Amino acid sequence: MTETPGIRYYDLRQVSGQSTHVDVDMGVIESAGTTFYNKAVIRVLGPRGWGILQIDNYTPVSGKKFEEMLASAEKLALVADDAVNLGDVPRTIQAVPPVREDCRNVSIEEKAELLLAIEKAADRPLVTSRRANYLERIENVRFMDSSGSEYSYECCRSGFSVMVVASRNGTVQMGYEPDHTIHGFNLRHREDMGRKAAEMAVSLLDAGLAKGGKMHAVLDPELAGVFAHEAVGHASEGDLIEEGNSVLKGRTGEKIGDASLTIVDDPSLHEFGFEPVDAEGIAVARTEIIRAGKVNSFLHNRQTLAAIGNGVAGHARAMPGKPPLVRMSNTFIEAGDATDEEIFAECKNGIFLAGSRGGQVDPGRGVFQFNAEYGYLIENGERTRMVRDVSLSGEILKTLHGIVLCGKKRVMHSGYCGKGGQSVPVSDGAPLVLLRDAVVGGSGVD
Amino acid sequence: MRWWVAVAWIEELFKQGEKRVDELEVYCFSGTSVSADLKQRRVSLCSSSIETGLCIRTIDKGKIGSSSTNDPQQWQACLDAAIAGGHLATPQEWRGLPDPVTLPVEDLAYDLSLAIEPAMAHDLLREMLNGAAAHPEASVTAGGAGIAAGEITFANSHGIRYASRQSEVSISLEAISGQSTGYEFDHAFSRALVNPERVGERAAFLASRSAGGKDVPSGEYDVILSPMAYADLLGNIFVPALNGRNVLQGRSKLAGRIGETVTAPLLSLYDDPHRKGAGGSTWFDAEGTPTRRLDFVRDGILTAFAYDLKTAYRAGKGSTGSAIRGGFAGLPAIGHHNFVVDGKRDELFDEPAIYVHSVVGAHTANPMSGDFSVEMSNPFRVKDGALAEPIRGAMISGNVFDLQHQVVALGKESRPVGSYILPPVKINKVRVIGK
Structure with missing residues (x-):
């Protein structure tokens, strides 16, 4: 030394x-x-x-x-x-x-x-x-x-x-x-x-435009993964918590979602966001951000862990030549026990949203937006007409209560995530989920 | 641009390279920067960087190869890699790299007096904090100040030897009041052109004034988009449709529409690469083509698309001097230098409307069709010529190609937003989705 x-x-x-x-x-x-x-x-x-x-x-x-x-x-x-x-x-x-x-x-x-x-x-x-x-x-x-x-x-x-x-x-x-x-x-x-x-x-x-408004939505694993990343992942990053720029600050132990909901970030998983060790030389480990609906653990580097606690370090990541930031890696909603049929039946009338064109979040305000590649109207539990250009927005603290059913099979999708001018490889995933009272944006009219 | 100072390895590169390929060019960059970050009201880190790199491009019988490295001593390996990459490329119509011309010596976006020092970054942060103090109910969460300067050296086997210097000062601040956030920024090539106090004041103002927002019922509203919100929608959807490569390859909704009305007649859109005081100003583009003003839309009529050499030769046209690079390692691609939105200016706030300061998620729009639905940030009702009560949150949706026809007025003051220079705009009958 x-x-x-x-x-x-x-x-x-x-x-x-x-x-x-x-x-x-x-x-x-x-x-x-x-x-x-x-x-x-x-x-x-x-x-x-x-x-x-x-x-x-x-x-x-x-x-x-x-x-x-x-x-x-x-x-x-x-x-x-x-x-x-x-x-x-x-x-x-x-x-x-x-x-x-x-x-x-x-x-x-x-x-x-x-x-x-x-x-x-x-x-x-x-x-x-x-x-x-x-x-x-x-x-x-x-x-x-x-x-x-x-x-x-x-x-x-x-x-x-x-x-x-x-x-x-x-x-x-x-x-x-x-x-x-x-x-x-x-x-x-x-x-x-x-x-x-x-x-x-x-x-x-041949797809129509969706009419925006509040409705029940079934999200496919890819889009539900983006939801986990945008709606929960960013707001749990320790640097934002330390700055006072996240609605999750000071909410450890608070119930913000249904008891069936667990959301995890795990850099040790062999997916596209894998890191053998973090950018500060710290061991990586599975971190349960939300466990059974409650705020459980923040994502940290060494500094934010010391400053606020309640979480796991090993989440520092960096692009070559750039200083490390607290980042997500492989972020996902844990699988549940609902069958696809149960999820569509429970939705009854609403919209099925699938694929992703990305999303964005303002963690301080707790507001997020993301866009589906395509969707189908759900009428009486059945997928009917195809729709396009459908986005979803919501407030973190309210929306998580709306995830009431999670399917049995989790699927991961790889991509890149931007923060502070740095882009790092990540993966997001989830099972099929039912989101009640989603705010859906589309430019269709009656 | 500056006078050329002979660089030995570059002359050696041409000597060796010209024996192996028809033509070659080299683009070198070296620069330094200093930045400091705020965590709440404290400076949490200060950072400095030294950047170097070069990109070699070779053309042989219409086959284009390229390679880059950030070690100038490795130029020989880089040349080999470029030539190897060229072997693989599909040959294309090629009518040569540009020849040298005499360009003005003065640098357009460089401030010689700019000190790349931590003390200046520190001062910029302090001034932003002073500005934010005007709204004590808002707390600063984060901020940053950066100062950078660099030099580009560009040469090709036709005898071009250009050099130019550029500098940049960039600042930003984030604030929060309860669950209401505010963000503001500024950037320019000179310290004198940024206003840190105002950035601080505006960020804190937005956070503080947006608190306690009310819901808005869904419906059609007249909307005023701030320069940020408009630049975000234009840049993600409309501007890619002006890119000659997208036009040629069937990826532009504006293809085949030259001479047609594509926006409201009050709008003109152009690239102004020699604009005084603008950060993107330059005499030559990333391939050594002299730059010139390029009118994309004049009084609502589509007049031109942007081309680099490669796409121009394929399309049977000439380069419009629109090649840019994303850093030294980036290959030349079609872009713009200073994208200006212009037209007759008006008072925007004289009638009721919704003002939108920025949008969340413009990059998720459909760039082919132009359809978008995004969340608004810091929206306000406009009444009696001023911002009235804040709106809690809502989405706006529509189609950017259609909205361009619904623009009814341009605001008085333009500002730079990245590579865009534009005023706020008023757009009639925009669909708003309430919560």
Whole structure:
């Protein structure tokens, strides 16, 4: 440990890696290639807050050079005037699960060919545009801190998306299918994804507009997962709680949802948001944000754990070269015991909402919004007419009481989440759920 | 742009590269920045960064390859990777990289006197806090101030050697009063052009004045969208439809409609890359094409789409100087420099309406059809020429392509919102969904 006066703690996180992409558009390889990067973040905790250096193209240094680097971060820390303490928490690293097929063993030519086949599979009448992207990132992460803790690991995230546009008489609709994974190369035998995106775009041409208003809604696992992420996940992030910018602040133990509702964030799960260890070198663990309808546990880094407690650290995450923030990883609603038939029957008249075009939340106000890819009206417990462009908004503290039935099978979907200018890989999931008295937005009129 | 200072490795790159491919270009960036963050009223961290990087693009018999790295010493490996990527690309119609022209030497969006120092970030935060103190019932939750400057070096095998400097000051503050939140921000290339005190005052004002909102019944209302709310809807839905690549590939609702009326006749939309005082101003685009004003919509009539070299050559057109990059590692893509919404200005608040400060979830709209339904943030009733009682929460929905025809007035003051410069707008008969 370096004995620099005034430095209470420091850490260094370096990420070097390469990313390979292929972009195909209407049967043409638009671009393909590899980029290389190497970024480091050095954080120093001074007497009253953090000084942080972000360095591109970092070459490891030691001895006097290292001391000088710490000293310049310490100088920055002197600008801060905050009382910061760090929670004492376990430090272990989990193994990165082995991949089924290593992306590095597949030539970029073959990747492009497979991607073209997926895009080609979307070719059908009424489809006017097809596009597909492949992206893989192989990253080497090295971490060390002033307590002597050190770790390193390599992780590869790869995946693709296919986007299809269909049009007829001036009506234009799209279908979008992504699949990102930590389990290795995933482009083989996936033409079904192209067909699925095309089917969605074409079907939506005939869908009507939903009429907005308050109604019962059945959410498919993908959309219910986005609900867990937007309506509960962000508001449970320790930094927002500490700032006083979350409606969940001070509500530990309070019942805000039905007793059948449990919502979890688990970075140790082998899904797209997996982290073997967090960005502060802390062990990752399953965190039950809501347990049986009650506010149970917040998501923390070391600082927010020490400041407010009631939660689990190990949720610090960062993009290469950026300082860590408290983030979600794999967020989901636990499966329940209702059958699909029971859920639709209980809904009786309302709307079935499926797929996701993303969402957003204002955690301080406790208001969220997210958009379904498509939906169906539910009349007398049966799915009837298809509708499009349906969104859902609500208030966190009221809406959770509305989730009264959860299905038996949980499904996860991968994607990316943005916060503070950083985008990190995440997954969301849920079973089929029934949400009573949902506020549904649509531009249809009587 | 600045005078070119010879960089040895760049000349060596062209010498080696020209033996292997028809044409090549290199885009280099280096910059420094300092930022400080607030947690409530205290400075919780201060951070500084050093950024470097380069992106090489090669063109050989219509095949385009590219690669990037943030280690300039690795330019040879980067060149190899770009050429390898090019082998794979589908050949396309290509009529050459741009030739050099004489451009003005003055940098358009750079403040030489800007100090990239923690003390300035600290001062900006203090001034925002002073401004927020005007509304003591609101508490500050978070905020940030950042100062950055950088230099772009751009060269190609046709002899272009351009350099330019740019700077940015950005500030933001978040406040809360009960369960009512307020957010405000400002950004410009010079310290003198941002107003931290006003940002602080506005964030606290929004939080404090929005408390105790009343419900609004569903129905059709005249709505005033703030510059933020309008920029969010335009940027996510309307502007992508002006992108030449989307037009060419069947992903734009505006394709084939040049000469037709696509907005209310009082609206004009254009890219103004030489605008004084604007953060996106530049003499050349991300591919070295000289920039120029590009009128997308003039008095309601669609007049042009935006093109970079690649898409222009495919579409049988010329580049409109619209190439931009998302950082050094980003390939050139079609965008804009300063997107301006303009037209005759009016008083907006003289009749009853609903004012919407920002919207939650504009990125979830349907960019193809233009349909959206989003939650309003900080909505107010407008009465007697001013903001009256706050509205608790509601959604607005509709179709952005249709709403453009329902714009009835533009407010007097424009402001920058990201790469947009626009006033508030009044739109008639917008559907509001109450709770």
